[in-house]
Amino acid sequence: DAKTTQPPSMDCAEGRAANLPCNHSTISGNEYVYWYRQIHSQGPQYIIHGLKNNETNEMASLIITEDRKSSTLILPHATLRDTAVYYCIVRRNTGGFKTIFGAGTRLFVKA
């Protein structure tokens, strides 16, 4: 399964958009891009996933480049409660769907 590269940490001002990048240059055609976040002392929380098209839900938007080698998670109006570690993962949804977490990006939202 493909691996991902994320910056170790980022800062964002409260109320501004937080844009978290992820590189996955070895992604296969049948692998999805998933984003999770983990707030201190909690289990990882699912945010969003996509295959090719951009996706949006109540939590975030996911922008996947046309060549699928990178993506960006966008939190449109970051709040202090969005401070967490954000994990970008690529994985298949069928058969042998191993999920490999990297170290993630630690996002600090500041007032």
Add this chain to the structure above:
Amino acid sequence: EAGVVQSPRYKIIEKKQPVAFWCNPISGHNTLYWYLQNLGQGPELLIRYENEEAVDDSQLPKDRFSAERLKGVDSTLKIQPAELGDSAVYLCASSAGGETQYFGPGTRLLVL
């Protein structure tokens, strides 16, 4: 809808003692996962169940770790005997087939 339930949330034991963690997945989820998370790192898969069958246990240290999911619903992860290096968070997750995994809050283990 109830999420993944894990117990206990915290456990402190002395080295060489046994310890067990319990997980109840989301209703209807046939796939269950146990992960280990060390401080400052992402979760690492220990074992994956499809119903009651362990289909991926390649990362489970079988000399001291064991797991079971007898009726294909809830699951228990055991360590016997525990070592100092086993101090970590043990996460359980479940999914409907290979789709999105949902995680429980984890059990934080401290081995003294």
